[in-house]
Amino acid sequence: MAMKTISFLSIISLLALTLSLVMASDPSPLQDFCIGVNTPANGVFVNGKFCKDPKLATADDFFFSGLHNARAVNNAVGSNVTGVNVNNLPGLNTLGISLVRIDYGVNGQNPPHTHPRATEGLIHFQANVGRSPAVAFAALSSQNPGVVTIANTVFGSNPPINPNVLARAFQLDPKVVIDLQNKF
Known part of the structure; x- marks a missing residue:
């Protein structure tokens, strides 16, 4: 039992010494200025x-x-x-x-x-x-x-989103969706 305790303490001590030398972080992009x-x-x-x-x-x-x-x-x-x-x-x-x-x-x-x-x-x-x-x-x-403008993205996408899909998603008549897509 004493040998296990000494081995365990040795490992913990070794980890404590090595981990104190390690530093991990993201570098900060902020500085005085960088024109x-x-x-x-x-x-x-x-x-x-x-x-x-x-x-x-x-x-x-x-x-x-x-x-x-x-x-x-x-x-x-x-x-x-x-x-x-x-x-x-x-x-x-x-x-x-x-x-x-x-x-x-x-x-x-x-x-x-x-x-x-x-x-x-x-x-x-x-x-x-x-x-x-x-x-x-x-x-x-x-x-x-x-910037992503919602209406442009939904109704003006290229290739266009299937009008039936948009009609169901927005609970609209497909003709209304086609009319909206034609505006973009």
Whole structure:
């Protein structure tokens, strides 16, 4: 019995010594800054972009002009989305954030959608009461959140989804589904 206890204690001691030397974790992509550029100039590739030499950084790398200006709304859904992400504000690279401004026309909407790589927080600054335009800002938890608009995906897919399948799923007449698919 004493020999088993000594062997067990020896194994536990050996494991304790070796495990204290092991460290496993995901590296954090966050850093002070890594201005994203599309061309390598002896740069490091981080989060899908090459990093600009920090000595060449300018204030313009961290500035997006005009987000405070209203945008024209000339489409079927009655809204205009202006995205600010790493592609038009390179200083956002590796910071894990992006922003959108949504301008709504009278009775406009931002169609149901999802961001496959982000969580969205939305703030309305001016309510649309049916007589005047509205504006909202959304913060997203990704430098490249992506967007999937539900109606486009369901009714505008290529190749198209069988209208009978959609009619059953949405409890609609197949003729209504075909009409919706023709709009896309």
